Amino acid sequence: MSRGQLAPTPHDPDEGGHFGRWGGRFMPEALIGAVDELAAFYEKARVDPEFLDEFARLLRDFAGRPSLLTEAPKFGAHAGGARVFLKREDLNHTGSHKINNVLGQALLTKRMGKKRVIAETGAGQHGVATATACALMGLDCVVYMGEVDTERQSLNVARMRLLGAQVIPVKTGSRTLKDAINEALRDWVANVDDTHYLLGTAAGPHPFPVLVRDFHRIIGVEARQQILEKAGRLPDVVAACVGGGSNAIGIFHGFIDDPSVRLVGLEPGGDGIDTARHGATLTAGTPGSLHGAMSYVLQDEDGQIAEAHSISAGLDYPGVGPEHAHLKDIGRAEYRPVTDAQAMDAFALLSREEGIIPAVESAHALAGALVLGRELGPEGLILVNLSGRGDKDMDTAIKWFGLGVES
Amino acid sequence: MSGLASVFSTCRAESRAALIGYLPAGYPSVEGSKDVLKTMVSAGCDLVEVGLPFSDPVMDGVTIQRAAEQALRGGFRVRDLFGVVESVAAAGGRAVVMTYWNPVLAYGVDRFARDLAAAGGLGVITPDLVPDEGAEWIGATDAHDLDRIFLVAPSSSGERIDLAAKSSRGFLYATSVMGVTGARDVVSSAAPALVKRVREHTDMPIGVGLGVRNGAQAAELAAFADGVIVGSAFVSAVQDDTVAALTEDLATGVRQVATPA
Ligand SMILES: Cc1ncc(COP(=O)(O)O)c(C=O)c1O
Numbered sequence: 001m002s003r004g005q006l007a008p009t010p011h012d013p014d015e016g017g018h019f020g021r022w023g024g025r026f027m028p029e030a031l032i033g034a035v036d037e038l039a040a041f042y043e044k045a046r047v048d049p050e051f052l053d054e055f056a057r058l059l060r061d062f063a064g065r066p067s068l069l070t071e072a073p074k075f076g077a078h079a080g081g082a083r084v085f086l087k088r089e090d091l092n093h094t095g096s097h098k099i100n101n102v103l104g105q106a107l108l109t110k111r112m113g114k115k116r117v118i119a120e121t122g123a124g125q126h127g128v129a130t131a132t133a134c135a136l137m138g139l140d141c142v143v144y145m146g147e148v149d150t151e152r153q154s155l156n157v158a159r160m161r162l163l164g165a166q167v168i169p170v171k172t173g174s175r176t177l178k179d180a181i182n183e184a185l186r187d188w189v190a191n192v193d194d195t196h197y198l199l200g201t202a203a204g205p206h207p208f209p210v211l212v213r214d215f216h217r218i219i220g221v222e223a224r225q226q227i228l229e230k231a232g233r234l235p236d237v238v239a240a241c242v243g244g245g246s247n248a249i250g251i252f253h254g255f256i257d258d259p260s261v262r263l264v265g266l267e268p269g270g271d272g273i274d275t276a277r278h279g280a281t282l283t284a285g286t287p288g289s290l291h292g293a294m295s296y297v298l299q300d301e302d303g304q305i306a307e308a309h310s311i312s313a314g315l316d317y318p319g320v321g322p323e324h325a326h327l328k329d330i331g332r333a334e335y336r337p338v339t340d341a342q343a344m345d346a347f348a349l350l351s352r353e354e355g356i357i358p359a360v361e362s363a364h365a366l367a368g369a370l371v372l373g374r375e376l377g378p379e380g381l382i383l384v385n386l387s388g389r390g391d392k393d394m395d396t397a398i399k400w401f402g403l404g405v406e407s
Numbered sequence: 408m409s410g411l412a413s414v415f416s417t418c419r420a421e422s423r424a425a426l427i428g429y430l431p432a433g434y435p436s437v438e439g440s441k442d443v444l445k446t447m448v449s450a451g452c453d454l455v456e457v458g459l460p461f462s463d464p465v466m467d468g469v470t471i472q473r474a475a476e477q478a479l480r481g482g483f484r485v486r487d488l489f490g491v492v493e494s495v496a497a498a499g500g501r502a503v504v505m506t507y508w509n510p511v512l513a514y515g516v517d518r519f520a521r522d523l524a525a526a527g528g529l530g531v532i533t534p535d536l537v538p539d540e541g542a543e544w545i546g547a548t549d550a551h552d553l554d555r556i557f558l559v560a561p562s563s564s565g566e567r568i569d570l571a572a573k574s575s576r577g578f579l580y581a582t583s584v585m586g587v588t589g590a591r592d593v594v595s596s597a598a599p600a601l602v603k604r605v606r607e608h609t610d611m612p613i614g615v616g617l618g619v620r621n622g623a624q625a626a627e628l629a630a631f632a633d634g635v636i637v638g639s640a641f642v643s644a645v646q647d648d649t650v651a652a653l654t655e656d657l658a659t660g661v662r663q664v665a666t667p668a
Contacts, residue, residue: 016539016540024539024540025537025539025540026508026535026536026537026540027535027537028465028466028534028535028558028560029537029557029558029559029560029563029567029571029582030558030560030561030562030563030582030585031562032537032562032563032567033560033562033563033564033567034562172469172472172476173462173463173476178463179463182463182464182465185465186465186466186468186586186587189466189585189586189587190584190585190586190587191585192562192585193585286513287512288509288512288513289508289509289512289535290463290509291463291465297509299509299513301513302484302485302510302513302514303461303485303509303510303511303512303513303514304461304462304479304510305462305463305509
């Protein structure tokens, strides 16, 4: 496995964490010491062979990397006949890409000498991954989860509790991911001396967007090599779903210096972006500061943050990581909305045609691939980041498709 | 002299700390908040902090969160803030605004400073804007002669205290505990140490807040701080209809002779 994946890149932000006009630190003074400390430890760790070896070993022996690259020809037939390859992050231990970042940050937590970890979670995948790493490394773990999400992802609540984490349902605001982050930040301010906030996506104040991205760069590094081996060329398009943006930024970075490769992020379009019920931040948001960084935000004209809506708990967030805002600005990546209905169609299609049940989040990327494939035609080559598996989404599927046992 | 400097110099002349009371605009309603602030002013607040209700108040505990939610549910708009500030000035009081950064961005940074100054506001406290990101804000507040108050915390390094002091005008806000707003039973032991550290960096008046809920606690803080900031306790007092009594208790507290440490 490549050891260079955490190395500084020409795409890193400035010292204050700015990607162009985005990012930075819009957060309470009380937490600046903690993010400074985190940044200092990370800058050392990312070039420390011992840290890199330990991270690589955990990814291999615990998470099960490298993840497979699987061609999906029957699915591709529905995508205008384009060749579609799936990067199988669903096969990682705990069932999604989230484990990559969690293992990296848990190692950093140990280096910083902190004993307690807090995290937010939407779909529960980041919470489960965090609870898992804490069990492995002997850290105390508290996970904040919106009450709405504890209901629609109850299986993951049970998993976290089994792994020894305390799950705290958040009952304020929209009772989803955004409010879970608020509550985690409140906890962090009060307990910052012994606590690391293990943020689950490539958003938040500097250095989180960089370090979360870097811990996921392995996805793109592996995928680039695998697709060159299997298809003999670079893909025309790399497609990934975008909630906060971690799986997308991880796979995008493998191809960011390949100008022929289009990077396409698929956002949760909910009921449609012409309605108020969606979470398509990059498509329909405006610049603002939320949870520590300047980025696109869904908000009203007073700057009150809007509630996002998506069938997918992991994408149900009115903000997005600042590097995506920058990639959009400079035209290096494009972002498109996918409705709940399109995502659920793709969810069913991949299950039926390929025997792979994707996470509802990842189904947004698949739905995007169906459209992109039709645009590209049979010569097209598409790489989809299959960020997670759909076991956690059975309640959602039962409701959407009416799969319950007839009474 | 900046508008706020005169508040503190008056109190210093009386050898006491200033009493600074916080209330979210629009709580319990826009008109109701004007009435409560008027009571706070007439019962002894030297300065009031008018909060701008925000959907995602990460530095606030549950009391202020609920008040902000109620204000927003009641239809509070950012433009209503300026009327509330004007009402404080009309009642003979002095007001600063406490706001999260995103509503200022959305309103327009310069426009916000301009409209607040026009309403008679003296300054702004920005709990989630650090001076490092404050260039545009510093320009706008300078242009409209508004004081700006950055925060320091027990976790702030000497270098960061310096930066906050250099970037602020009027006073410095010291958060006495590591935590969010909310009344507490005991005043933090970190507060005197923090104020002592800050004094090594600046002569600027220092307001101390987070957790104060009665006159006895106010007296404790007044022994070493230039301003005693009280928030959640006022919100609770609105619910209990005891705003005047709380203000008087706190005003007595800040006038108690400081016990030598
Ligand atoms: C499987 C899966 N994919 C994607 C996401 C979205 O997060 P991000 O945009 O950070 O990749 C989540 C979040 O919970 C997830 O569980």
